[in-house]
Amino acid sequence: xxxxxxxxxxxxxxxxxxxxxxxxVAVSLNFAIPRLAPGTPIDYLVPSEQVATITPEQRERVxxxxxxxxxxxxxxxxxLTGILRGDLGISAQQGRPVVDMLLERLPWTLVLVGGAxxxxxxxxxxxxxxxxxxxxxxxxxxxxxLFMFLDSMPPFWIGLLLLVxxxxxxxxxxxxxxxxxxxxxxGFGLTLEFAQRLVLPLxxxxxxxxxxxxxxxxxxxxxxxxxxxxxxxxxxGLSRRQVVLGHGIRNxxxxxxxxxxxxxxxxxxxxxxxxxxxxxxxxxxxxxxxVLSRDYAVLQGAFLLLAVGVILANLLADLLYxxxxxxxxxxxxx
Amino acid sequence: xxxGALERSWRPVxxxxxxxxxxxxxxxxxxxxxxxxxxxRLTIATEADKGNLxxxxxxxxxxxxxxxxxxxxxxxxxxxxTEEPISWLATEASANADATVxxxxxxxxxxxxxxxxxxxxxxxxxxxxxxxxxxxxxxxHASEVPVVESAEALDATTVEFTCEQPCPTLxxxxxxxxxxxxxxxxxxxEDPQTYTDLPVGTGPYRxxxxxxxxxxxxxxxxxxxxxxxxxxxxxxxxxxDPSSMFLALQxxxxxxATRPVPPELQESLGEARDVELVEGKRFASIFYRFNAESxxxxxxxxxxxxxxAVDRQALVDTVLLGNGRAGSPSFMxxxxxxxxxxxxxxxxxxxxxxxxxxxxxDSDGDxxxxxxxxxxxxxxxxxxxxxxxxxxxxxxxxxxxxxxxELVPESLDPGTLSQRQNALDFELSSFQGVPxxxxxxxxxxxxxxxxxxxxxxxxxxxxxxxxxxxSVEQQGETMRGIQRLFVEDPPALTLYYPxxxxxxxxxxxxxxxxxxxxxxxxxxxxxPEAPELLGIETVxxxxxxxEEETGGRTILYALVVAGAVVLLVLAIFLLRRRSARxxxxxxx
Numbered sequence: 001x002x003x004x005x006x007x008x009x010x011x012x013x014x015x016x017x018x019x020x021x022x023x024x025v026a027v028s029l030n031f032a033i034p035r036l037a038p039g040t041p042i043d044y045l046v047p048s049e050q051v052a053t054i055t056p057e058q059r060e061r062v063x064x065x066x067x068x069x070x071x072x073x074x075x076x077x078x079x080l081t082g083i084l085r086g087d088l089g090i091s092a093q094q095g096r097p098v099v100d101m102l103l104e105r106l107p108w109t110l111v112l113v114g115g116a117x118x119x120x121x122x123x124x125x126x127x128x129x130x131x132x133x134x135x136x137x138x139x140x141x142x143x144x145x146l147f148m149f150l151d152s153m154p155p156f157w158i159g160l161l162l163l164v165x166x167x168x169x170x171x172x173x174x175x176x177x178x179x180x181x182x183x184x185x186x187g188f189g190l191t192l193e194f195a196q197r198l199v200l201p202l203x204x205x206x207x208x209x210x211x212x213x214x215x216x217x218x219x220x221x222x223x224x225x226x227x228x229x230x231x232x233x234x235x236x237g238l239s240r241r242q243v244v245l246g247h248g249i250r251n252x253x254x255x256x257x258x259x260x261x262x263x264x265x266x267x268x269x270x271x272x273x274x275x276x277x278x279x280x281x282x283x284x285x286x287x288x289x290x291v292l293s294r295d296y297a298v299l300q301g302a303f304l305l306l307a308v309g310v311i312l313a314n315l316l317a318d319l320l321y322x323x324x325x326x327x328x329x330x331x332x333x334x
Numbered sequence: 335x336x337x338g339a340l341e342r343s344w345r346p347v348x349x350x351x352x353x354x355x356x357x358x359x360x361x362x363x364x365x366x367x368x369x370x371x372x373x374x375r376l377t378i379a380t381e382a383d384k385g386n387l388x389x390x391x392x393x394x395x396x397x398x399x400x401x402x403x404x405x406x407x408x409x410x411x412x413x414x415x416t417e418e419p420i421s422w423l424a425t426e427a428s429a430n431a432d433a434t435v436x437x438x439x440x441x442x443x444x445x446x447x448x449x450x451x452x453x454x455x456x457x458x459x460x461x462x463x464x465x466x467x468x469x470x471x472x473x474x475h476a477s478e479v480p481v482v483e484s485a486e487a488l489d490a491t492t493v494e495f496t497c498e499q500p501c502p503t504l505x506x507x508x509x510x511x512x513x514x515x516x517x518x519x520x521x522x523x524e525d526p527q528t529y530t531d532l533p534v535g536t537g538p539y540r541x542x543x544x545x546x547x548x549x550x551x552x553x554x555x556x557x558x559x560x561x562x563x564x565x566x567x568x569x570x571x572x573x574x575d576p577s578s579m580f581l582a583l584q585x586x587x588x589x590x591a592t593r594p595v596p597p598e599l600q601e602s603l604g605e606a607r608d609v610e611l612v613e614g615k616r617f618a619s620i621f622y623r624f625n626a627e628s629x630x631x632x633x634x635x636x637x638x639x640x641x642x643a644v645d646r647q648a649l650v651d652t653v654l655l656g657n658g659r660a661g662s663p664s665f666m667x668x669x670x671x672x673x674x675x676x677x678x679x680x681x682x683x684x685x686x687x688x689x690x691x692x693x694x695x696d697s698d699g700d701x702x703x704x705x706x707x708x709x710x711x712x713x714x715x716x717x718x719x720x721x722x723x724x725x726x727x728x729x730x731x732x733x734x735x736x737x738x739x740e741l742v743p744e745s746l747d748p749g750t751l752s753q754r755q756n757a758l759d760f761e762l763s764s765f766q767g768v769p770x771x772x773x774x775x776x777x778x779x780x781x782x783x784x785x786x787x788x789x790x791x792x793x794x795x796x797x798x799x800x801x802x803x804x805s806v807e808q809q810g811e812t813m814r815g816i817q818r819l820f821v822e823d824p825p826a827l828t829l830y831y832p833x834x835x836x837x838x839x840x841x842x843x844x845x846x847x848x849x850x851x852x853x854x855x856x857x858x859x860x861x862p863e864a865p866e867l868l869g870i871e872t873v874x875x876x877x878x879x880x881e882e883e884t885g886g887r888t889i890l891y892a893l894v895v896a897g898a899v900v901l902l903v904l905a906i907f908l909l910r911r912r913s914a915r916x917x918x919x920x921x922x
Contacts, residue, residue: 037750038749038750039749039750039752039753039754040753042756043749043752043753043756044393044394044749045392045527046469047392047394047469047470047471048394048752048755048756048765048785049474049768049771049777049780049781050469050471050473050474050780050784051756051784053474053478053780053784054469058468058469061468062468062469062527064525065525065527065528090528092527093385093393094385094530095391095527095528095529101546104546160577163577163581164581167581167585167587168581168584168585174582174587175573175578175581175585175587176379176571176573176579176587177548177549177571177573178548179548181548181549181569181570181571276574276575277575277577277578278575279571279573279574279575279578281547281548285547285574286547289383289547291749292747292748292749293393293749294749
């Protein structure tokens with residue numbers, strides 16, 4: 001493998017600079033947007049019966065606990081320097097460092113959301129490819145009908161239906177929580193409890209997200225299979241399976257990869273509803289609660305985390321394209 | 335020979351059997367008096383995260399906060415809605431002639447959860463801290479109504495309170511509501527809202543574990559001054575979704591839920607196995623706050639007409655499915671001891687007449703009245719998270735439409751709603767009355783400045799009278815006067831008082847007691863002495879066999895005993911005769 005040329009370094013450096021700029025813009029928007037919504041943490045921290053009677057000094061004192069009494073520009077500067085130090089401020093809701101709160105929620109979100117994306121891609125994407133490979137047949141019709149039906153149902157509703165059936169009617173699975181409240185026995189017992197509580201939220205989120213991945217995969221492969229080179233491959237005598245798997249799918253993967261990268265960005269928000277129905281302590285619910293309470297520090301931190309996640313996902317996708325599709329590799333090299 | 339032996343042997347046997355019967359029958363019957371049960375663990379689902387349960391970790395509704403704080407912290411008197419003060423951390427309190435200086439004696443031998451001794455210093459410190467520090471749900475008791483000028487520890491168990499103005503309800507309300515903080519911990523806390531350690535109190539439970547947004551775990555305080563509580567461990571998972579919460583109760587994953595059962599679920603939930611429902615008597619109301627600076631709401635007649643145009647009973651029947659009471663202009667909750675019943679007259683014709691007189695008429699016959707040339711159209715802001723409030727607003731809009739006033743409900747997210755309410759950026763606003771707002775007279779007086787922005791010259795006089803009252807009776811009289819004033823000039827439109835029905839699994843625990851203003855999920859449900867102190871029955875005692883059955887049992891037992899005695903006497907008599915005859919026969 002030839003050593004990367006100076007041009008390659010410049011391109012790489014250019015790309016990093018691009019991402020850094022995107023991150024800076026995202027971070028600044030994260031600072032500004034929550035503050036644009038009407039209301040301040042005071043409306044949340046002080047009981048409404050007493051808001052009008054507190055003095056300006058008391059008001060400032062309450063805000064000062066979270067650094068919110070300072071002028072905006074000063075807050076912005078502290079926010080940016082804080083990020084570089086790894087200090088995301090103190091939450092107005094909890095009074096705790098935001099970093100701790102995010103790190104506590106992150107594993108749950110990764111498990112739920114990561115698991116759901118993986119399953120949705122495998123199941124939805126796989127079904128989509130299958131549908132495209134068997135165009136015009138019953139498989140395609142059934143597949144389309146099933147996934148469009150799932151896609152049309154609101155996540156809240158699917159979640160509740162599953163709860164009522166599996167927890168209420170069959171009494172097979174627990175209704176809420178990520179872990180049992182009292183420490184369960186040992187490693188295996190805990191894993192089992194954790195798995196039991198993961199099943200329904202994971203199933204719900206997967207069903208909700210699989211629909212459009214199905215469509216992307218299906219249309220992408222259908223497009224590829226109508227190309228001339230596929231006709232050539234079939235004429236050469238390759239079996240249908242060899243044609244579809246070896247040639248069709250490989251080329252149809254790109255749009256799916258893009259779709260998955262986009263999924264990463266949107267699914268955390270979409271998981272909020274699922275997290276609420278199943279009382280799963282993930283980031284989505286934290287963001288929702290923080291929006292209600294105008295907890296700027298948590299919102300800034302959580303959106304920063306999401307922005308980094310989305311950027312990483314896109315970076316990964318960018319790196320994957322050349323590996324999957326030699327045409328992209330060649331173009332970049334030119 | 336055998337016959338003789340038989341004759342001889344069956345006598346003692348008969349006597350023995352009869353004697354046994356008498357003993358068995360007259361032994362004390364089990365059942366009747368309820369034993370206080372010792373339960374190892376209870377699971378209570380709660381609907382929201384309320385922080386680490388210090389008095390400063392307050393969050394807006396929904397959810398209970400002060401009852402959870404009450405598990406960990408104690409107050410000086412039992413609770414603020416009683417008829418007479420009931421001693422708790424304090425044993426007695428007495429005031430001087432004009433009720434400005436109070437001397438309070440504290441209980442001896444109470445310790446904090448960390449082993450330190452509870453003394454009068456802690457009480458004095460707490461009142462100063464609340465008065466001078468950042469506001470919370472309790473601070474108004476020391477900083478506004480009344481203003482506690484000083485709280486001084488005279489010795490280890492005596493505190494002297496001095497109020498700026500007469501404070502006759504200090505023991506009844508103030509000392510009964512305000513949780514006492516440990517001085518040795520809080521004297522170093524500058525910013526109480528960033529205090530995130532687990533709380534240390536004197537209460538019957540210790541908060542052993544708090545996992546944010548997931549659960550609480552309480553452990554019994556074995557050294558509690560009233561003895562160890564009835565439940566060893568309470569685990570409280572946080573379940574925000576109401577459907578999940580009640581589903582978990584139905585399938586036994588939790589033993590009770592702190593959220594009141596919505597009207598539409600009551601029937602089906604009550605039928606679930608082992609699930610019982612009980613009215614919790616927690617004060618609740620829905621009222622509409624007026625912005626009295628926004629015309630035509632600035633006119634008293636207009637507000638009065640609005641009040642008369644609303645059919646409250648219809649709201650209760652439709653929205654609450656009958657589970658509630660129609661609202662009254664009194665503002666205070668009907669179960670509060672300060673309440674004076676005032677009928678909210680539903681009279682749309684009279685309302686129309688008042689509006690006509692005020693010059694707000696329908697001049698162009700389009701069905702809606704005009705004020706100063708513009709059709710009267712009011713907007714009401716409601717929380718988007720509360721379907722009952724939204725539905726109520728829609729129905730009220732229909733009712734007001736009948737008298738020619740247009741009402742437009744606007745549903746907002748809770749954050750924006752709070753902000754607009756606090757900034758007075760609304761015309762009408764839907765509010766949920768929390769217990770201490772509609773049960774605690776001191777909070778109501780304060781809220782008439784801040785929350786309700788009530789300005790009425792006659793009220794000013796009554797308010798002054800309230801602040802000068804030197805006895806509970808005087809204050810009660812003034813409160814009644816204020817509530818009579820509210821009929822003509824309501825500070826808010828109280829629509830209804832919803833029932834607060836709670837569900838619990840009776841086979842898991844049945845020591846719950848409904849306490850006015852608090853519901854059933856509070857520390858007194860776990861303290862064996864509490865039902866007697868409060869004069870309230872537990873849910874178990876309520877479902878004990880009724881009087882007639884017990885009476886019937888007694889008669890039955892009496893009959894059996896009497897019968898056994900008669901049989902015994904008869905047997906002895908017959909045996910005597912037999913043996914007499916026998917000896918006669920022998921003699922022959």
